[in-house]
Amino acid sequence: MFGDVGATSRFLVEQLESVLKQPLQNGAYFSKDAYVEDGGIEMLHMSDAFYEVVIRGNLKQVICSADEYKKYRISEKDILIARRSLNYEGAAKPCLIPPSPNPLIFESSFIRVTPNPEKVGFLFFFHYLSNDWVRQKCIKPFLTQSTISGINQSNLARVPVLTPPLRLQQEFARRVEAIDRLKNTHRESLTQLDALFASLQHRAFRGEL
Structure with missing residues (x-):
């Protein structure tokens, strides 16, 4: 930019x-x-x-x-x-x-x-x-x-x-905020996947799968 x-x-x-x-x-x-x-x-x-x-x-x-x-x-x-x-x-x-x-x-x-x-x-x-x-x-x-x-x-x-110019700085900030929101969404998805994997692993060792 x-x-x-x-x-x-x-x-x-x-x-x-x-x-x-x-x-x-x-x-x-x-x-x-x-x-x-x-x-x-x-x-x-x-x-x-x-x-x-x-x-x-x-x-x-x-x-x-x-x-x-x-x-x-x-x-x-x-x-x-x-x-x-x-x-x-x-x-x-x-x-x-x-x-x-x-x-x-x-x-x-x-x-x-x-x-x-x-x-x-x-x-x-x-x-x-x-x-x-x-x-x-x-x-x-x-x-x-x-x-x-x-x-x-x-x-x-x-x-x-x-x-x-401030308009360019504001556009830069908008793009940074969009990327940060995407990163947060990915982190939340990874947390959910880790929890699901742990649950499946627990069930597997208990012979439930």
Whole structure:
């Protein structure tokens, strides 16, 4: 849809900070005393973001003030960028937040990125930041390499972002959502087939077939 990301010049390219709805924000740090088993606010840690989408329901909880929650809260309208990683390939990886009525904050290993919908579509922006070529050519030059690899706010703000017309970005999102629905349908079918096979196997060993 967008041509060769590495060679195209027909679309405008802007620095990442110019396509955001609000400034970049690093996550919170709390001492061990702030963590509780129950009754706190869920807090996202690096170990919870190994995959593209965070899995809610079993996250650590902390006690925080109303001001702290307001500063570090995160929702499905945000994208988290790994600010540091022991694995070089994991540095600056983006992660999505699933919709949930329960509050969520994020810790200091992440940078919160909130795209401006008037500049970039949400799914387009996420997949752009996940693209292998973009990561190699546009993001990795801004990474620091040491014992812990990572990216800071000032470097992340300078990452070049391709900004095609919104109608193209929306069409891209529509196609991605269609593929995701198809994948979910296939997963459900596989689950049903596995259950059927297990049932037939059980009956076979009992001599019922």
